[in-house]
Amino acid sequence: DAGITQSPRHKVTETGTPVTLRCHQTENHRYMYWYRQDPGHGLRLIHYSYGVKDTDKGEVSDGYSVSRSKTEDFLLTLESATSSQTSVYFCAIRSSGDEQYFGPGTRLTVT
Amino acid sequence: GEDVEQSLFLSVREGDSSVINCTYTDSSSTYLYWYKQEPGAGLQLLTYIFSNMDMKQDQRLTVLLNKKDKHLSLRIADTQTGDSAIYFCADPRYNNNDMRFGAGTRLTVKP
DSSP, X not given: OOOEEXXXXXXXXXXXXXXXXXXXXXXXXXXXXXXXXXXXXXXXXXXXXXETTEEEEOTTOTTEEEEEEETTEEXXXXXXXXXXXXXXXXXXXXXXXSOEEEOOOXXXXXX | OOSEEEOSEEEEXXXXXXXXXXXXXXXXXXXEEEEEEOTTSOEEEEEEEXXXXXXXXXXXXEEEEETTTTEEEEEESSOOGGGOEEEEEEEOTTXXXXXXXXOOEEEEXXX
């Protein structure tokens, strides 16, 4: 357990509404990641952060933004949710040994 | 083709060995990883292998790496019903910030 929590764990929202997902870690790791998991695709990287206020895009960043104002929190925002963003979202941290450890996930449904 | 490829399904009898295969395209990674995902849960790091190794054994798990063919396999000896899960092969690529996952192999263990 790498001390990672995600909130909310489940969310249903309507198309066009903004949504923010939160990832919280307790162990002061520098690197944090947001992935989405879809059947047949495994996990795909959305954005990552390499420090407070330092973020970069991943493979599937369109339609998502992130913010990291504190080491322990990494927020993922969908400015205007679409049905194609229905997915399970996972946050991860990179340990000092370079392995990535994952949170429990947030299941988002956009209707 | 995809960066990391895996077959999607594997079914074995309890007590048999399971072999899950993976091919990858990037040859610059220092490590390659195997993750396990149980229903409704996040990904759990199962094991990893350094790119300069051919084999790593960890209790019932054996990882084989063929760098020439870019082929990775995970063997689970004496497979148990508790091993039923989805197994992901992951390649962190050159800087660990662009982790690519296979689509996952769903292992079903029949009693």
